Amino acid sequence: MKNNLMQPVINALKGSLIGAANTIPGVSGGTIAVVTRLYDDLIAAISGFFKTGWKKNTLFLLPIVAGVAIGIVLFAQVVDYFLVNHPMQTAFFFMGLILGSMPFLVKVTLREAFKPLYLIPFAISLGLLLWMSLAGRPALSEPITELTFVGAILIFLTGVISSATMIIPGVSGSFVMLLIGMYSTFIHAAKELDLPILAVLIPGFIIGIVVVSKVINYLLTRYHGITYWAIIGLVLGSVVAIWPRSDTGGWAVPDSPVLIVTGVAALVVGFLLAFFLGSERKQKAREET
Numbered sequence: 001m002k003n004n005l006m007q008p009v010i011n012a013l014k015g016s017l018i019g020a021a022n023t024i025p026g027v028s029g030g031t032i033a034v035v036t037r038l039y040d041d042l043i044a045a046i047s048g049f050f051k052t053g054w055k056k057n058t059l060f061l062l063p064i065v066a067g068v069a070i071g072i073v074l075f076a077q078v079v080d081y082f083l084v085n086h087p088m089q090t091a092f093f094f095m096g097l098i099l100g101s102m103p104f105l106v107k108v109t110l111r112e113a114f115k116p117l118y119l120i121p122f123a124i125s126l127g128l129l130l131w132m133s134l135a136g137r138p139a140l141s142e143p144i145t146e147l148t149f150v151g152a153i154l155i156f157l158t159g160v161i162s163s164a165t166m167i168i169p170g171v172s173g174s175f176v177m178l179l180i181g182m183y184s185t186f187i188h189a190a191k192e193l194d195l196p197i198l199a200v201l202i203p204g205f206i207i208g209i210v211v212v213s214k215v216i217n218y219l220l221t222r223y224h225g226i227t228y229w230a231i232i233g234l235v236l237g238s239v240v241a242i243w244p245r246s247d248t249g250g251w252a253v254p255d256s257p258v259l260i261v262t263g264v265a266a267l268v269v270g271f272l273l274a275f276f277l278g279s280e281r282k283q284k285a286r287e288e289t
Contacts, residue, residue, distance in 0.1 A: 012067035014038050019071020023079050030169040031238050035101035035274045047217035072190050089266040091244040096270025098238050105232050121230035129237025141181040143188035147196045158182040159204020164212045169234045
C-alpha cells in the first residue's frame with residue numbers, strides 16, 4: 001500500500017524531469033520518458049484515453065502532467081541558470097540520464113528475437129540525430145510578449161509542432177522551437193507565467209501530443225521491434241546531440257581539473273538517477289508491494 005501511494009509521487013518526479021528537459025534545446029522530453037520507463041504506458045494512456053478507461057488513465061496521467069508543468073515553470077529558471085553558468089555539467093547530467101537508461105532499453109529489445117531488419121531503423125534514427133547534432137543552432141529571436149491574431153496562430157502552431165516532436169525520443173521540441181524562431185517566446189511564457197500566451201500555447205501542446213501519441217501507439221503495437229530499435233537509435237544519438245558546444249560552435253572539451261571532476265560527477269549522478277527511476281528490478285518490487 002505504501003508503494004502504491006508513492007507511485008504518483010514518483011511519476012510526478014519523472015514528469016518534472018520531462019518538463020525540465022523540454023526547456024533545453026537539444027534535450028528531448030521523449031528521451032527522458034523512455035529513460036524513466038514511462039514512455040510505453042504514457043503513449044498508451046494518451047492515445048487510448050477513453051478506450052482503455054478514462055478514470056484509470058486520468059489517475060495515471062495527472063501526476064505526470066503536474067510534474068511536467070512544474071518542470072517547465074519551476075525548473076525553467078533553474079535550468080536556465082545552470083545552462084548559463086554551468087553548461088558542461090548540465091549537459092553531462094542529461095547525458096548520464098540517457099546512458100543510465102540503456103541497460104533497460106537493451107533488455108526490452110532482447111525480449112523478442114533480433115532480426116537484421118531492425119538495424120535499418122536503428123541506423124536511420126541514429127544518423128538523423130547525428131545530423132541534427134552537427135547542424136548549427138540559430139540565434140534566439142525576440143519573444144512575443146503581446147498577443148495579436150497572427151501571433152496567436154503562430155503560438156498555437158508552435159504548441160502543436162513542438163509537442164509533436166517533444167514526444168518523439170531524441171528529437172528536441174526546444175530545438176525545433178529554435179528553428180522556427182519561437183523558443184524565446186516559450187521560455188518567456190514559462191518564466192513570466194504569461195497567461196494569455198500560455199492559454200494559446202497549451203491547447204496546441206495537447207493536440208500535438210494526442211495526435212502523435214496515437215501514431216506511436218499504433219507503431220509500438222503493430223511493429224514493436226522495429227519501433228523500439230528506432231527509439232534506441234534516437235536515444236543513443238541524443239548523447240552526441242546534447243554534448244555542449246564551444247563559443248565557436250565546435251565540441252566543447254573540459255579544459256580544467258575542476259570541469260573534468262564536476263562533469264564526471266554530474267554524469268554519474270544522472271546515470272544513477274536514471275538507473276533508479278528506470279530499474280526493472282525496483283519497478284517490479286514496487287508493483288508487487
